[in-house]
Amino acid sequence: MDVYMDRVPLAMTSFSNSGKALITAWQIPGTAIYYKLTGSGTEFRPAPSGIGASATKQSSVYPNPAHNQLTIQAVAKGAYTITNSIGQSLLSGNINEKQTRIDIYALSPGMYWLSLRSGAQIQHLKFIKL
Secondary structure: OOOOHHHOOEEEEEEOOOOOEEEEEEEOOOOOEEEEEOOOOOOOOOOOOOOHHHHOOOOEEEOOOEOOEEEEEOOOOEEEEEEOOOOOEEEEEEEOOOEEEEEOOOOOOEEEEEEEEEOOEEEEEEEEEO
8 A cells, every 4th residue: 555654644553562563543634544453453461551540530620611719529538739831830739528629719811730649649630710
């Protein structure tokens, strides 16, 4: 198959744990997405992601976008940090209940990251302040 790489805006390859390519996908403008499977698929063995339990149970934040207050629906007790888009820590505190409210009135309108920490688990949620 001839593929004109200068005309391919989307291309990706997924590798197995042993480094063998399992699937390659690409799209030629104005056409469907094409893919090629390699190997038998038996080379793939899921590896730990470092995310742990948060991969199945996730905390949430609402409303999003928010005006003056955020509510964290937490999976476990822990701590939170709010950072701006350049990584500056702006607010932080503890999460002692499953539902915690945070006053964000002093934040300027924009996009922020809410980092939730509980033991070794860390979850990052994006929110918008109006």
